[in-house]
Amino acid sequence: MNVRLNGKSISLPAEIDTVAELIRHYELENRIVIVEIDKNIIEKTLYAETELKEGSEIEMIHFVGGG
Amino acid sequence: MNERYSRQERFQPIGKKGQAGIRDAHILIVGAGALGAANAEMLVRAGVGRLTMIDRDYVEISNLHRQHLYSESDAIAKLPKTIAAEKRLKEINSEVIVESVVMDVNGQNIEEHVSGKTIIIDAVDNLETRLIVNDAATKHNIPFIVGACVSSYGLGFPMIPGNGPCLHCLIDHLPAQSETCDTVGVIGPIVQMVAAHQVTASLKFITGKSLPPILHSMDIWKNERAEIHVGMLKNPSCSSCGTDPVFPYLSLENQTKAEVLCGRNTVQIRAGAQRIFQLEDMGKRLAELSCEEIVQNQYLLSCRYDGYRIVLFKDGRALVHGTNDLYKARAVFQRITG
Numbered sequence: 001m002n003v004r005l006n007g008k009s010i011s012l013p014a015e016i017d018t019v020a021e022l023i024r025h026y027e028l029e030n031r032i033v034i035v036e037i038d039k040n041i042i043e044k045t046l047y048a049e050t051e052l053k054e055g056s057e058i059e060m061i062h063f064v065g066g067g
Numbered sequence: 068m069n070e071r072y073s074r075q076e077r078f079q080p081i082g083k084k085g086q087a088g089i090r091d092a093h094i095l096i097v098g099a100g101a102l103g104a105a106n107a108e109m110l111v112r113a114g115v116g117r118l119t120m121i122d123r124d125y126v127e128i129s130n131l132h133r134q135h136l137y138s139e140s141d142a143i144a145k146l147p148k149t150i151a152a153e154k155r156l157k158e159i160n161s162e163v164i165v166e167s168v169v170m171d172v173n174g175q176n177i178e179e180h181v182s183g184k185t186i187i188i189d190a191v192d193n194l195e196t197r198l199i200v201n202d203a204a205t206k207h208n209i210p211f212i213v214g215a216c217v218s219s220y221g222l223g224f225p226m227i228p229g230n231g232p233c234l235h236c237l238i239d240h241l242p243a244q245s246e247t248c249d250t251v252g253v254i255g256p257i258v259q260m261v262a263a264h265q266v267t268a269s270l271k272f273i274t275g276k277s278l279p280p281i282l283h284s285m286d287i288w289k290n291e292r293a294e295i296h297v298g299m300l301k302n303p304s305c306s307s308c309g310t311d312p313v314f315p316y317l318s319l320e321n322q323t324k325a326e327v328l329c330g331r332n333t334v335q336i337r338a339g340a341q342r343i344f345q346l347e348d349m350g351k352r353l354a355e356l357s358c359e360e361i362v363q364n365q366y367l368l369s370c371r372y373d374g375y376r377i378v379l380f381k382d383g384r385a386l387v388h389g390t391n392d393l394y395k396a397r398a399v400f401q402r403i404t405g
């Protein structure tokens with residue numbers, strides 16, 4: 001599926017079709033992540049059931065410790 | 068008129084009035100590592116009236132590729148970072164009053180340094196300390212300009228009390244571990260980029276511009292950026308900024324606690340905020356950190372790191388063998404767990 005992630009067009013493997021799988025795909029499952037799809041912030045409890053759609057505009061920001 | 072700031076005053080959104088505001092500002096930078104050094108140099112050049120920097124660390128040679136205020140001689144002398152920073156900043160701009168505080172920030176000692184400041188700049192190197200400063204900032208109603216970076220990735224968020232979520236609203240728990248500069252490294256350009264955003268946000272606040280609650284991130288190597296308006300994540304019952312705040316990170320129960328185990332040359336550390344360790348992930352991380360003699364069972368993880376023997380227990384506890392120094396043990400613990 002083709003989506004826009006953080007402003008870039010990317011093509012996701014077919015099995016990545018929910019927010020939870022997207023987070024796992026980028027190895028961010030143990031991090032604090034905030035995900036917005038088409039201008040709506042997705043609640044963390046809904047990551048597993050929120051499906052990605054062709055052409056979705058996704059913004060995904062994870063927190064890091066360093067400085 | 069002072070020629071020194073003429074080009075900045077000619078910049079219309081600042082002007083002479085804005086410059087006067089900058090001169091009247093007293094800014095606190097928590098942390099004098101890469102982000103701290105970059106923010107400090109820009110703010111001092113911009114002509115802030117007073118700058119206070121807090122840091123617990125000393126300059127090391129491995130800092131120099133990204134921490135622009137410091138030199139080889141500072142590393143050889145093992146100067147505390149804030150002392151080395153103060154010396155350099157006064158050379159850059161003798162009009163600015165620079166104060167340095169050598170201190171390990173915790174929930175008990177941060178408030179006296181926060182009160183009365185115009186803005187607090189986040190330049191700390193771990194999430195727990197960031198949440199401590201966030202609590203102090205919300206309690207004292209002072210903007211906290213969040214910034215963080217590792218690798219080629221960084222993020223920023225202007226936390227303005229009463230104007231959107233606080234950092235605690237966005238970070239509902241401390242992750243078991245997070246990436247740090249010690250595990251995945253960091254490059255100088257991302258530091259400058261994050262600090263540039265922090266200083267810009269500070270100049271905007273000082274000159275009366277509004278700062279919407281937008282969390283933004285960037286990866287300067289991959290050339291990616293993201294922006295999320297996080298206004299809706301303001302939690303009305305947040306224990307740090309909600310209707311009945313208790314500022315949990317300013318209280319002892321939620322903090323990493325360290326105690327010397329008498330006669331054993333060992334310090335026990337208990338991670339705050341009900342942190343538990345995923346031992347398997349932690350084991351991988353220790354290997355990345357080049358820890359040696361890693362031993363793992365279902366209850367604990369043991370390794371040798373930087374001359375210390377460290378045992379991490381699943382329940383968030385650690386023993387650091389080989390020292391009676393709480394400060395050193397905490398520093399090793401935070402380096403290992405992020």
Ligand SMILES: [Zn+2]
Binds near residue numbers: 237306309
């Ligand atoms: Zn909050």
